[in-house]
Amino acid sequence: MNTDTAIDENEFQQLKAEIEAWVRGPGEIWAERIEAEGDVPRELYEELRDRGYLSLAAPVELGGRGIPFPRYLELLEIVSRSHASIRMLVHVNNGTWRAMEPFANAEQRELVKKAVSGEVLVAFTLTEATAGTGADLRSTVRREGDTYYLNGEKHLITFGVKCDYWLLFARLEGTIGKDGTVALLVPNTGLPGAEVIDDSHTMGVHGTDHAILHFTDTPVPVSARLGEEGDGLKVALGGFLLPSRVSVAMSAVGLAERAQELAIEYALKRETFGKKLAERPVIQTYLAENYADIAAARALVLEAARAYENDAPDAAPLSSASKIVAVDMLARVTDKALQIHGGQGYWARNPIERVYRDARAQRFEEGTNEIQKTVVARAVLLDYAATHPTTENAEA
Incomplete structure (x- = not known):
């Protein structure tokens, strides 16, 4: 786990601004090319690597920037407003080292460093x-x-x-x-x-x-x-899947924010019967519900991230719970955002169409919500058994 906790706030805010500018500028151009060609060009991978976006979360000793997990998620949140394949590259490359590093020998550690730097995928x-x-x-x-x-x-x-x-x-x-x-x-x-x-x-x-x-x-x-x-499942579940589920949850937050932004822009532009959509109570209700949904999910995701970073005993159920809440939220938000666009939103020329399609994948990425609920339920029952011993347990 990344144990670096010191971070220069000014530098971090500059990095956030840089990533946001890239997402809104070059990122959108790449998104259009990906959709047109159906492929992620090698040049995009190299650009993300050269900008250091594939090595944000790894510790400095592995060649990363050493950004603490909760703060890294703030960056992933921004990246997730871009094309889903761009988010996927950043998410996976910033996560696989977590699974490998605790178990790697000296030779394998060199491969981990190459994975962090983006030399190997x-x-x-x-x-x-x-x-x-x-x-x-x-x-x-x-x-x-x-x-x-x-x-x-x-x-x-x-x-x-x-x-x-x-x-x-x-x-x-x-x-x-x-x-x-x-x-x-x-x-x-x-x-x-x-x-x-x-x-x-x-x-x-x-x-x-x-x-x-x-x-x-x-x-x-x-x-x-x-x-x-x-050790196989220790490598898979604790090292990668637990924090990765929190990352997927934050990516759902970022994509929901993009859907909300597109809905607001359209509602302020579109007129029906002499009124902007944004003036109509039903549209205002949708936007308000989306705002509350996103804010609530984001708060839970950051709580889960802090639990993981601090090795808290409830890190695993919080990880799964954050994904349950965030991906369900994303489904509601993107559906309302598309509805605000009306029939226009169904056409691929409008960005909300891609956002709507991309959002569906996160319902099963890193484990379906059905599996996440099993994880949470098991933890809840075990916690209750530990804190409310039965007579039989007490006598034992």
């Missing part, structure tokens, strides 16, 4: 078509000497086509639950038995590549393992 490779929680992983490895032989399938893997490495999770053959899970840094270099299928034709988040991966006795050196056998 690492794709988080957990999701499977027939598994949903992580503990039910079906991809397996069989160890023979110094080599694992990997078998299984992954899908919905963001950057899985173009990445340099897959941060991949599997289990030792014959194990169940979290026991026997492993995390592997697998190079995307045409390994024997590895098939990469481009599955990038999506409703929204155009330009970001997504992969289906098939592995058949694909050899992976044991030296590619992060941590020990049995």
Whole structure:
């Protein structure tokens, strides 16, 4: 975890202003190109890298800027008002180091530094078509000497086509639950038995590549393992998914703010029957509800971020709760923003159409709300059991 807490406020505000100017200027030009071409150009990745936007959150010793997590989220909030693929690049590159660094040996740490700098792209490779929680992983490895032989399938893997490495999770053959899970840094270099299928034709988040991966006795050196056998879910859940869920929640806040901005602009411009839409009570109600929704979600996201930064015992349920609240809020806000545009909003020439499509992806990014509610409910019940012991527990 990033332990740097000192930050020069003037420099930080300058950085915020710089990022906002980029999002509203070059970012919008890139957004139009991504939508037109259906691809994220390599030049965009290089521009984000050269500007340092891919290494905002990592500690200085890894080559990052050392910005504390809650303050980093203020920057991600701004980036998230841009195209979803731009947000995805910034979000993922500023997060994968969290999973890798605590478990990396000296050699792997050099790879982590390259990931932080943007020299290499690492794709988080957990999701499977027939598994949903992580503990039910079906991809397996069989160890023979110094080599694992990997078998299984992954899908919905963001950057899985173009990445340099897959941060991949599997289990030792014959194990169940979290026991026997492993995390592997697998190079995307045409390994024997590895098939990469481009599955990038999506409703929204155009330009970001997504992969289906098939592995058949694909050899992976044991030296590619992060941590020990049995540490796989620790790498995945605590290192990446917990803070990443908070990041996704803040990205929902940022995109909702963009939707609200577009709705306000349109309401102030559009006239019907001699009145601006902004003068009509029903439109004012929509805008007021959106404002309250966004403000409430943002407050919870920042509380969850501080809990994570401080290793608070309720960091995990707050992480999931913030995502539940924020993505549900985003659905309501974008729906009302589109409704304010009327039929015009349904046409791709208007930015709200893209915002509306992009917003839907966050409902299942880093775990569906159904899974998040399971996490929160489990924590609530465990907390109650710990603070309200039954007679049987007391006697025990």
